[in-house]
Amino acid sequence: MNDDSEYSQYQELVTFLRESGALGAGWRDAFLRTPRRLFVPEQIWIAAGPSGYRSVTERDAPEEWRAMVNADEPVVTQLDDGEDSGPGVATSSVSMPSLVGRMLAHLDVRDGIRSVLEIGSGWTTGLLCSRVGARHVVSVEIDPQVAARARKALALAGHVPVLVVGDGTRGFPERAPYDRVSSTAAVFRVPHAWVAQTKPGGVIVTPWGTPFCNAGLLKLHVCEGEEAEGRFVDSVSFMWVRGQRPRSQAxxxxxxxxxxxxxxxxxxxxxxxxxxxxxxxxxxxxxxxxxxxxxxxxxxxxxxxxxxxxxxxxxxxxxxxxxxxxxxxxxxxxxxxxxxxxxxxxxxxxEGRPELTRFGVTATAAGQCVWLDRPSRVVTTMGLS
Structure with missing residues (x-):
């Protein structure tokens, strides 16, 4: 398959995303300028049964590799944090394109946005750079191997954002305050650093879940006094930030x-x-x-x-x-x-079998509370980890 044919596949994917409503206003061109394949490594992992993965490489199975890269599916790019002798648990991926589109739409990126903090480095970093300009994007990635791969892919796409290897839950205060914070890893507790480093009126979008059900996309609006409040706006499932992973099945x-x-x-x-x-x-x-x-x-x-x-x-x-x-x-x-x-x-x-979008979160320096319908109807509270 030549490059033109492969890019045609990607264009078809972007067209599907636009027609399905997954792309918010202004994001189509950013997607077209940022091919997903640049951010997918030569070796990927495909589910093989209920509890395992098989390796697929671009060299040995180019058609299967390219089909996965240009499909509306997540692509697993790492097992066991890169350790060779692990149990085979997925620990890094390139997210499902339609979910990426919906998340970015909820981020409310508009003209005048001058600073975006992203947690996790990869394809979404490239999309943000294409939309707001690389000089306005700070990306924090905890895994050095993933960060190195992202840095190379971003350079191929023509982007040089600030890319930091470190714990994303701490944010990056050196470039704060931010207009927007976007995470591509799930949290159970909203890190206060994200709230404290976001301008009043700014927006934080992050996957959020509990150990029992990792399923919510949370959109927070930051208020004065380092407080944020907002609702769950979608049902998504992402890998956890490493510091908040639930205990293993064992x-x-x-x-x-x-x-x-x-x-x-x-x-x-x-x-x-x-x-x-x-x-x-x-x-x-x-x-x-x-x-x-x-x-x-x-x-x-x-x-x-x-x-x-x-x-x-x-x-x-x-x-x-x-x-x-x-x-x-x-x-x-x-x-x-x-x-x-x-x-x-x-x-x-x-309570009438409420859908998850009826729930919301208030996050402060002391911790967070989850509520139903309105902040006064608290369901659970939790302090900072």
Whole structure:
């Protein structure tokens, strides 16, 4: 495939994004000037089954590589933070183009924007440079390898922004204050540095989630007094900033202790995951709880269970089938986390099953609170990490 043919594929992608409404006003030309392929490494990773990836290289499988690069799909570019002997967990990617377009639209970039702080370096950096000018963009990337690749790709695209290798949750005070802050990694706690380094009237857009449900796109408006407030505007899922990653799945099998408590389940466990909105609400009410679906081949009745665990050592397993049995629920540790999940689902029902866009966040120097419909209806609060 020649370069003209490949760029034609990319033009078709941009046309699709525009016609689908994913591109906000003024972003089409920036996308056309910033081919995604420049920011995708020679080796990428494609999902191969429920819990694994296979390697695809531009050299060995050029057609498959180019098809992925020019598709409206995320492209995994790193496993295990670049370590060769890791378990095979995706830790870096080039984001799904339609999500990138929607995020940038929510950023409200307009004439007169003179300073943008971006958390994470890559294709979005190039798009921002194309739109506002590289001299107005500061990008902070924690991974030196990812940063080096981004620097090279940006140079090929003709951009030389300020690219910092460091912890993006600390921002970059040397160039503050910023008109806009954009993150391409999810947070559970909005870093106060982002708020403090943004001008009053500025906008922060970041993926946001809980360990239970990483699913919200948060748009904050910064006020006087280093405070920000705003709503969730979309449903997205991004990799976590490294300093806020939830504990690994292995902790579900090692953190529980104490005498087990058995009983039937008061709700179908599938209700906890019925929709992204249900799971998001449960995550807000159980802000330190995670879950996974596990299989137990030693159980003759069923092999499938829902497992919940918390950082304090509490753990619950629930049969996905036969959940009314007298021993369907097994809970250990100081809390009955399945009972709490059941109560959280009942609360969500009592509130009219709100979608995640009815929730919002107020972030201050002391921490943040998440609210439903209006700031006075607080759902959960959390201090700074």
């Amino acid at each position: 902790d579900a099998d090692t953190s529980a202790s104490g005498e087990a408590r058995y009983g039937p389940s008061a709700m179908n466990p599938e209700s906890a995951l019925e929709s992204v909105h249900a799971a998001f609400a449960l995550g807000l009410r159980l802000p330190t709880v995670r879950y996974r679906v596990a299989w137990d081949n030693s159980d003759p009745r069923t092999t499938c269970r829902l497992v919940l665990w918390d950082i304090d050592g509490s753990r619950a397993t629930v049969l996905l089938h036969d959940w009314k049995a007298t021993d369907a629920v097994r809970q250990t540790g100081p809390r009955n986390v399945w009972d709490e999940a059941t109560a959280a689902r009942a609360w969500w029902e009592s």
